[in-house]
Amino acid sequence: MVFMNMGGPSTTDEVGDFLSRLFSDADLIPLGRLQSYIGPLIARRRTPKIQKQYSDIGGGSPIRKWSEHQAAEMCTILDKISPQTAPHKPYVAFRYADPLTEEMYQRLFDDGFGNGKGGRAVAFTQYPQYSCSTTGSSLNELWKWRSRLEGKATDQAGAIQWSVIDRWPVHPGLIEAFAQLIEEQLKTYPEARRKDVIILFSAHSLPMSVVNRGDTYPAEVAATVYAVMQRIGFSNPYRLCWQSQVGPSAWLGAQTSDTVENYVKKGRKDLILVPIAFTSDHIETLYELDLEVIHEAGSEGVKRAASLNGSHVFIQALADIAKTHLESGEKCSMQLGLRCQGCTSERCLEQKKFFLGKQGDSIIL
């Protein structure tokens, strides 16, 4: 079971490499033919600022710790609820930090997979909602390393047989886990104020160029939000807003920071921020929300729901998603077979052909 995510620097010394890989990723930030020169330059300029942010949240990102914990715990549960596919082994593959995809692949070889011995692996995205800039980028990277290390053919003899869990935005266990964390935070308000607390779901924004290309992420994030609200009985007013835009281009709004500022200015000072598109803490929760948005709001009523991190309900949900996937025998979801309406990337096309296998021949656009 390979958990795919973006990763983060575990120490401030790793920030430079992390940003350099991130700005070199043409699936995330397309910079043209000179990407491999310009990307690292931009990264170098940005490093001191981001280093300071990681330093302020305790010296690094907790994402590796949480991912390794979540993957290991999930496999323990999976061994019990899906004995016919046991044992399950946990792996982590990050896009921009250690352990990188190639490191994970080498570990698979070392553990007796591939190299003529075959074996089955599941690429399990840890982004609940699919975006070509996140899960798509990780799949393109996995496809690249699989081609380099095992050849291009899907059914190559003795190669690892891959299948993909590419999205799970409304899995009932995920929704339950979010709902419980929100309810926990709602309880901290005096009863008389509780029903008027605004629930402000916040997700990482996307450049409008990506939205207009047809990326499914905004719709899938909205689906998660609606399912959570349904689960808590629409007990409070709510909005979805978008955070962490970078650079001068147009991004999907409304921005989280403006939203909080405006509501507080208008006297609505009871707000719960809910990070809805990431499964563990990172600078966007610990720095941007806690140390910037909430601190600057200057109101004791502005709070944040905890991140999923070690939530048992959440990890149980991961195991259920994996079990259903293993039982289905599917290579990936139907959605992965369709490209964004505006996609012109050869990488996306080849990656989809690979992961869909023979299924892909008829449905790829």
Ligand SMILES: C=CC1=C(C)c2cc3[nH]c(cc4nc(cc5[nH]c(cc1n2)c(C)c5CCC(=O)O)C(CCC(=O)O)=C4C)c(C)c3C=C
């Ligand atoms: C679902 C989550 C995310 C989406 C979608 C996403 C898209 C996206 N991001 C950038 C550019 C940057 N993102 C950066 C950091 C960062 N991004 C996410 C998540 C998503 N990004 C996280 C969780 C983090 C922080 C990692 C951590 O440990 O906290 C950065 C680097 C930080 C900075 O320089 O400000 C950049 C740059 C784009 C362009 C994009 C969609 C195309």
Ligand code: FES
């Ligand atoms: S950008 Fe979405 S499929 Fe290529």
Ligand SMILES: [Fe+2]
């Ligand atoms: Fe990002």
